[in-house]
């Protein structure tokens with residue numbers, strides 16, 4: 460009995476059902492695989508997971524060396540430090556955590572140097588938390604307009620992590636605010652920016668997120684079990 464395999468199957472099924480209920484054509488499940496080794500990643504892959512999210516450039520590097528993500532797409536979902544941009548651009552299929560003009564510049568410049576274009580999402584600090592990554596909702600439009608002019612980055616949508624401990628109702632309200640922002644930004648005219656991806660929802664609330672319009676969810680512990688931080 461392989462728990463990760465069974466869990467991953469169940470999460471894919473639940474996400475699919477939630478998408479049908481919400482009338483969302485397709486939902487991408489990104490398995491948040493931090494602290495899980497290549498072996499465990501492979502078990503999720505065998506169950507049908509084709510997207511994995513990593514938080515740390517170093518851990519990603521090690522797992523790439525172990526062949527953890529063969530045949531799958533890799534998303535960087537963690538807090539993005541300037542000095543890690545070089546290691547990520549061109550190596551990951553999407554960077555979900557872009558939140559500043561400076562990061563837009565660094566990513567675009569690096570991608571251009573490599574002769575590529577880096578797909579990315581803009582992370583929104585929807586709860587206005589001081590200690591959290593993400594651009595403030597009020598600053599989103601300006602950052603999108605800026606990224607639109609940068610040839611090395613292709614912004615595809617938005618990502619958000621609502622404040623922990625907001626409760627079901629609170630989380631629902633944050634998801635609804637994100638949906639509204641997403642729809643508002645989608646109505647604007649951009650040359651390079653597209654608003655096709657809304658990434659929100661984790662193990663505890665991904666079905667709620669899908670009901671609020673998410674078409675990408677990042678699920679860790681519901682697939683891999685509880686993480687034990689040492």
Ligand SMILES: *Cc1c(COP(=O)(O)O)cnc(C)c1O
Nearest residue numbers: 491514536661662677678679680
């Ligand atoms: C770890 C992580 C997740 C998944 O969290 P779970 O609660 O274990 O599903 C999602 N998004 C980000 C950015 C993460 O770091």
